[in-house]
Amino acid sequence: MPGARLAPPAVGDMLPARSNNWHPGVHMKLYFCAASPYTRKARVTAIEAGLAAKIEMVEINPWTDPAGYRDLNPIGKVPTLVPDDGPALFESAIIC
Numbered sequence: 001m002p003g004a005r006l007a008p009p010a011v012g013d014m015l016p017a018r019s020n021n022w023h024p025g026v027h028m029k030l031y032f033c034a035a036s037p038y039t040r041k042a043r044v045t046a047i048e049a050g051l052a053a054k055i056e057m058v059e060i061n062p063w064t065d066p067a068g069y070r071d072l073n074p075i076g077k078v079p080t081l082v083p084d085d086g087p088a089l090f091e092s093a094i095i096c
């Protein structure tokens with residue numbers, strides 16, 4: 001229609017179709033630190049992808065090298081995403 005203005009798409013509409021039903025039933029843990037912008041990026045992505053309810057948040061201080069954490073993430077940084085059906089993912093660009 002001439003002169004009609006299109007509304008910008010919602011963020012959720014720009015995500016791949018799999019995002020809202022990715023691995024139904026899968027539970028994940030996200031190791032995070034509240035001060036970390038990389039963690040925030042992963043959390044926002046999880047919320048926008050409709051996955052937040054499947055993710056248990058585990059707060060750690062990565063600078064204290066928590067016991068066992070490097071078994072999940074050999075570089076010892078946050079965020080780390082651990083699905084219950086697969087290997088841990090680290091590096092926010094990989095997680096997102």
Ligand SMILES: N[C@@H](CCC(=O)N[C@@H](CS)C(=O)NCC(=O)O)C(=O)O
Pocket residue numbers: 033035036037038039062063076077078079090091092093
């Ligand atoms: N390239 C990494 C950077 C992650 C990063 O630097 N995380 C910081 C917190 S903002 C961290 O865990 N630092 C702990 C350390 O360096 O030991 C990513 O994108 O995930």
